[in-house]
Amino acid sequence: MKKRINLFSQRNENQTAQKYLQYGKRTTYWVLLFGVLFLMALFGTYFWFNRYLSELKNKKDTYNRYILTNKEFNQEIKHFVNKFSLLKTYLASDAAGYAYYKHLKSIIKPSGAVDTIDSFTINNLQVVSFSLSVPSYDEALRILDFFEQKEVLEQFDSLVLESFDITENSNSYTMSFNGKLKHIEK
Amino acid sequence: MVPINKIKALFNKRYLSVGLFIGLDIVFLVFVSYLGYKVYGIYQETRSFEQEIDQLKTTSLLIKNNKNLLQDNISSYNDILDALIPDGETYFQVISALEQLEARNGVRINSYSINLSETTEEKMSLSLTISGPQNTIESLLDNYHYSSGRLITNEEITYSMGNTETISFAINVFHSSSDQPNPESDVAEIIIANEDIEFIQSIQEKL
Numbered sequence: 513m514k515k516r517i518n519l520f521s522q523r524n525e526n527q528t529a530q531k532y533l534q535y536g537k538r539t540t541y542w543v544l545l546f547g548v549l550f551l552m553a554l555f556g557t558y559f560w561f562n563r564y565l566s567e568l569k570n571k572k573d574t575y576n577r578y579i580l581t582n583k584e585f586n587q588e589i590k591h592f593v594n595k596f597s598l599l600k601t602y603l604a605s606d607a608a609g610y611a612y613y614k615h616l617k618s619i620i621k622p623s624g625a626v627d628t629i630d631s632f633t634i635n636n637l638q639v640v641s642f643s644l645s646v647p648s649y650d651e652a653l654r655i656l657d658f659f660e661q662k663e664v665l666e667q668f669d670s671l672v673l674e675s676f677d678i679t680e681n682s683n684s685y686t687m688s689f690n691g692k693l694k695h696i697e698k
Numbered sequence: 699m700v701p702i703n704k705i706k707a708l709f710n711k712r713y714l715s716v717g718l719f720i721g722l723d724i725v726f727l728v729f730v731s732y733l734g735y736k737v738y739g740i741y742q743e744t745r746s747f748e749q750e751i752d753q754l755k756t757t758s759l760l761i762k763n764n765k766n767l768l769q770d771n772i773s774s775y776n777d778i779l780d781a782l783i784p785d786g787e788t789y790f791q792v793i794s795a796l797e798q799l800e801a802r803n804g805v806r807i808n809s810y811s812i813n814l815s816e817t818t819e820e821k822m823s824l825s826l827t828i829s830g831p832q833n834t835i836e837s838l839l840d841n842y843h844y845s846s847g848r849l850i851t852n853e854e855i856t857y858s859m860g861n862t863e864t865i866s867f868a869i870n871v872f873h874s875s876s877d878q879p880n881p882e883s884d885v886a887e888i889i890i891a892n893e894d895i896e897f898i899q900s901i902q903e904k905l
Binding site for chain 1 (some may be wrong): 715721727741757783785857874
């Protein structure tokens with residue numbers, strides 16, 4: 513037979529259970545509240561996307577109808593654009609050497625030494641090398657002076673006298689230049 | 699065995715309301731997840747539609763921007779472009795182009811060889827040895843781009859004035875299938891201008 517009964521022990525257990533119950537209730541309320549709000553937001557988003565999708569479908573149909581009406585032209589223009597852009601791309605890799613050769617001659621023309629051009633090399637980046645041969649030293653100096661003129665140098669991105677050679681017995685003075693010509697419209 | 703009291707306690711008003719809310723929460727969460735999944739699906743669908751529409755818009759703009767200028771003569775322009783850059787390449791096409799190059803410029807092609815290192819899938823690089831008087835060689839250097847009936851380009855030229863009877867000349871001829879769009883071109887941006895048409899017409903005169 514028990515001598516004493518602890519009347520508070522049962523009560524303490526009940527209090528703890530009630531405390532957890534309160535937490536649980538509060539949590540479920542909040543979850544429900546956020547759930548409802550989130551659900552409403554999702555519904556809104558869903559309907560917005562549905563409407564947007566239907567607009568996109570209309571747009572797609574319109575474009576499709578337009579393209580279908582111009583079906584033949586569409587094939588032709590795609591073919592044209594493709595080949596034309598290739599043509600331009602390939603032409604861009606062309607050195608257009610003769611055009612630059614004529615350009616160089618026009619640059620040299622005021623010096624009267626056009627006929628002294630011995631060789632001419634150019635690539636598609638307008639990197640150029642050329643040589644001039646003249647029969648006298650004075651003539652060679654005059655040409656060098658000419659190439660130092662501002663108007664002449666303006667035609668080049670860079671220009672250097674690579675060599676100045678004298679051929680014995682033949683009285684030939686050869687000047688070799690390297691540089692880069694400025695781009696011209698071909 | 700579970701005591702009856704405990705079972706009764708489970709159905710106690712308080713427990714029941716919490717249980718109900720938990721149930722509702724679960725239903726809500728399941729529904730929210732389902733709806734989220736649906737929204738994601740519809741979002742993906744719109745993205746895919748947007749991409750399709752972008753392509754269609756590009757095509758439509760290409761038609762719209764160029765129709766007035768090109769509609770009447772586009773077939774003949776395409777014929778010119780196909781002649782310059784054919785869809786395929788054969789040995790006989792190249793020989794025929796070289797013969798035309800000779801005939802049109804009055805030079806003689808003594809020999810030719812293929813530069814394998816420079817040749818690619820769409821470009822055939824050839825090294826030509828050409829002979830002829832200076833004026834015909836200069837005519838060739840001036841007109842090689844289209845006078846063979848094909849597009850010919852040259853990436854580097856060396857011209858020696860003292861020895862103009864014979865020159866070495868490296869050329870490129872091209873072919874490309876119409877099904878392979880040029881990766882360097884942005885179709886949406888392309889508006890063919892009057893100058894482009896004049897350019898094609900000027901090529902036509904040189905072919």
